[in-house]
C-alpha cells in the first residue's frame with residue numbers, strides 16, 4: 001500500500017504525520033516542488049520578516065521524516081497524473097505509483113497585473129519572504145497594494161521595522177470583507193495611529209518606474225512614490241498539473257463531502273487547493289486558512305487509514321491575524337450584515353462581534369484581543385449554539401471578570 | 404505514562420488545542436494556555452497528540468516520561 005502526497009507544506013506534512021498516528025502501515029511518499037525543508041507560512045508576514053530563523057518555521061526535518069518512515073522528496077514538482085495506471089509523473093521523469101493520492105498543492109500568490117520585476121514583490125513562499133525581508137530597512141518607502149490579511153500584516157510588520165509604509169486598498173477599510181465595517185474601521189484607525197499611510201477606496205491603474213523610484217498611479221489620477229512595491233491581492237490554486245487528469249477542476253480540485261475527488265475515491269484533496277461540498281450548507285467551499293489545512297489533513301488521513309469508517313469534513317472555520325499588539329480571530333461565517341457588538345467595558349480593545357443569518361442561529365464571530373471570548377465562540381459554533389446562548393455566555397464572562 | 408508540556412512563552416492563545424482536547428487545555432484571561440492535567444491517559448494519547456499538532460506555534464509536546 002502506498003499513499004502519495006503532493007505538496008509538502010502544512011496540509012501535506014500534517015497528513016503524513018496523521019497517517020502514522022492513525023496506524024497506517026503502508027508507504028508514505030511526500031513530494032514537494034520547493035528544494036527546502038517544509039516550512040510554515042503564517043510567520044512569513046509576521047515574525048520571520050523581523051528576523052526569525054529558518055529553523056523556527058520548519059515543519060518537518062529530515063530526521064523526523066525518517067523516524068516516521070516518510071519518504072520525503074523535495075525539489076521535484078509533480079507534473080501529471082495518470083489515473084488509469086494510478087501513477088504520478090514527476091518533473092524529473094520518474095513515476096510514483098499509489099493506492100491513495102492526497103493533493104495538497106495549495107495556492108500561489110496572484111501575480112501582479114501591473115507588471116513584474118525587481119522591486120515588485122508578492123509574499124507566499126520562504127523565498128519571497130527572504131527577498132522582501134532584505135528590503136525592510138528603516139526609511140525605505142514601501143507601497144503595499146491590497147489590504148487583505150497579508151497586505152495588512154506586511155504593513156504592520158514593516159512599520160515596526162521603521163519602514164515608511166503606504167497601504168492602498170480598493171475597500172473602504174482594512175480586511176473589511178471578512179471583518180465587517182465596524183471592526184474593519186477599527187483596524188484602519190489602528191494602522192493610521194501607528195503611522196501607516198492608508199489610501200483607502202482607491203484602485204491602482206498603473207505602476208511604472210523601477211526599484212528605488214516607483215510611481216503608482218491611482219484611479220483618481222493621484223500618484224504615490226516608493227522604493228519597493230508589495231502586492232497582496234489574493235491567490236490562485238495550483239491545479240495546472242491536474243489539467244489533463246480528467247478530474248473536475250474549478251477554482252481548486254472539486255471534491256465531495258469526504259474530501260475525495262468526484263468519481264475518484266482514491267484521490268483526496270486538502271488545504272488551500274481543496275474545494276469540497278460542505279456537508280451542511282451543501283455549497284462548494286474552499287478556504288485558505290491554516291487550521292482548515294490541519295483539520296482536513298487529519299480527516300483525510302483517518303479516511304485513508306479507516307476506509308470502512310469514513311468521515312465527512314465539517315469545519316469550524318477559524319483564522320487569526322496578528323497586527324501590532326492586536327490579536328484578531330475570525331470564527332465561522334462572518335458575511336451577514338449588522339453583527340451584534342459585545343465589548344468589555346473595562347478593556348475597550350476587547351470586542352466580539354456576533355453574526356447571525358436570521359437573528360436566531362449563531363453563524364460566526366470576529367473576536368479582537370479577547371481570548372476567553374474566543375474560546376466561548378469557538379465552542380459555541382462547534383456545538384451549534386444559538387445566538388442567544390452565545391450572548392448569555394459572553395455576559396457571564398463579563399460578570400465573572402468584574403466579580 | 405505520557406505527559407503533555409506547554410511552552411507558555413510561545414503560546415499565542417489561538418485555542419486550537421482546546422477545540423481538539425478541551426479536557427486537557429483551557430485559556431486564561433490573558434490568552435495563555437492552561438494545562439488542566441499533564442498526565443495523558445494512554446487512551447487519550449492520539450487525541451492529545453493531535454491537539455499538540457494543531458497548535459500553530461508548536462507550543463505543546465507530548466513526551467514519554
Ligand SMILES: Cc1cc2nc3c(=O)[nH]c(=O)nc-3n(C[C@H](O)[C@H](O)[C@H](O)COP(=O)(O)OP(=O)(O)OC[C@H]3O[C@@H](n4cnc5c(N)ncnc54)[C@H](O)[C@@H]3O)c2cc1C
Pocket residue numbers: 006007008009010011012031032033034040041042043044045076077078079104105106107108123124125150238241270271272273287288289290291293318319320321322
Ligand atoms: C504570508 C502568509 C501569512 C499567513 N498567515 C496566516 C494566519 O495568520 N492565519 C491563518 O489561518 N492562515 C494564514 N495563512 C494561510 C496559511 O498559511 C495557508 O492556509 C496554508 O499554508 C495552506 O497550506 P497548504 O499546505 O494547503 O498549501 P500551501 O501552504 O500553499 O502549500 C502547497 C505546497 O505545495 C507545493 N506544490 C505546489 N504545486 C506542486 C506540484 N505540482 N508538485 C509538488 N509540490 C507542489 C508548493 O510548493 C507548496 O509547498 C498565511 C499565508 C501566507 C502566505
Ligand code: SF4
Pocket residue numbers: 409413414415416417418419420421428430435436457458459460461462463
Ligand atoms: S493551540 Fe497553541 S497557541 Fe493556541 S492556545 Fe493552545 S498552546 Fe496556545
